[in-house]
Amino acid sequence: MSMLVEMGSVVENNILSDDVRAMVIQAPRVAAQAEPGQFVMVKNESGSTFLRRPFGVADVDREQGRLLLIYRVAGKGTRELAGLEPTMEISVEGPLGGGFRFGEVSGGAYSGKEDGRTLLIGGGVGVAPLIYTARYLAEREPENKPLFLLGVRSAEELFWQDYLKEFTEEIIVTTNDGSAGKKGFAIDALPDILAAHDIRHIKICGPTIMMEGLAKLAMERGIECQVSLEKRMACGIGVCLGCTFEGKVSGKRWKICHDGPVFPAEEVFEK
Incomplete structure (x- = not known):
C-alpha cells in the first residue's frame, strides 16, 4: 500500500x-x-x-x-x-500509518475476522476512526457486529450514534454529566459489559487517560486489546521524530505516525 x-x-x-x-x-x-x-x-x-x-x-x-x-x-x-x-x-x-488488526491467528499473523465478540470504545473525537472500524467488522461478519461503548461529555455529543448504529449490535453510552446513558466515564460501564458479554477483543481510541484505565482492565482480564494513540504530528511519515514513545514490552522507540497509530495495549501501558 x-x-x-x-x-x-x-x-x-x-x-x-x-x-x-x-x-x-x-x-x-x-x-x-x-x-x-x-x-x-x-x-x-x-x-x-x-x-x-x-x-x-x-x-x-x-x-x-x-x-x-x-x-x-x-x-x-x-x-x-x-x-x-x-x-x-x-x-x-x-x-x-498502521491501522487496527483483526483476528490474530499465530506469530503476528491476522485472519481479518475476529473470533468472538469485539467491543469498540471511543471517547471525544477518538470515536471517529472507530466508525470505519465498526463498518469493517459489520461487513465482514454481519452476524457478529461489534458492541460500542461511547464515552462523551454530554447528550450534545450523541450525534456519534447516527454514524455507528448501522454497524453495531448495541451502543452503550456514558456521559460525564449524566444527561444521557450512565453517568460517569467509559471505564465505569466496562465491568458490567464484560459481565454480560463474552468479549474477546477490545479496540480503543480517545484521550490517553481514558485509554490507560480501560486497557489495564482489559489486560487484567486477559482480553486482547489494541489502542489508537492521539499525538501531535508534524510530518506524518516518521521523519521528524516528534511523536515517539518507548514500548513497555519491546523497549523499542516507536514512531506513532509511522509504526502506529494503533498498538497492542501492553506495548503502551504498564500492566
Whole structure:
C-alpha cells in the first residue's frame, strides 16, 4: 500500500455540535486504499497554516471515492478547515500509518475476522476512526457486529450514534454529566459489559487517560486489546521524530505516525 498526495475537493462540511465538524472529501485514490485505523494529513492550500493536520479516517465510501473526517475546531488550522465550503480544494496525504488488526491467528499473523465478540470504545473525537472500524467488522461478519461503548461529555455529543448504529449490535453510552446513558466515564460501564458479554477483543481510541484505565482492565482480564494513540504530528511519515514513545514490552522507540497509530495495549501501558 502506497502513500499518496491527492488534491481533493470538499463535498460537505457539516456542523455536528458547537465545536465538532464532519467533512466529506472527494479523494478517490486515497479512499481506495484507506484501512480502518489509518489517518490522513490534510491542508487547505489557500490557508495561512504551513503544516498539515492529522485526522483519523472516520469512514470511507470506496464506490464514490469519498473520505469522512470528523474533527474538533480547536485552533487556527481547524478553524480554517471549518470555513471550507463544498467544491473548495483540499490537499490530502495518505493513507498513513498502521491501522487496527483483526483476528490474530499465530506469530503476528491476522485472519481479518475476529473470533468472538469485539467491543469498540471511543471517547471525544477518538470515536471517529472507530466508525470505519465498526463498518469493517459489520461487513465482514454481519452476524457478529461489534458492541460500542461511547464515552462523551454530554447528550450534545450523541450525534456519534447516527454514524455507528448501522454497524453495531448495541451502543452503550456514558456521559460525564449524566444527561444521557450512565453517568460517569467509559471505564465505569466496562465491568458490567464484560459481565454480560463474552468479549474477546477490545479496540480503543480517545484521550490517553481514558485509554490507560480501560486497557489495564482489559489486560487484567486477559482480553486482547489494541489502542489508537492521539499525538501531535508534524510530518506524518516518521521523519521528524516528534511523536515517539518507548514500548513497555519491546523497549523499542516507536514512531506513532509511522509504526502506529494503533498498538497492542501492553506495548503502551504498564500492566
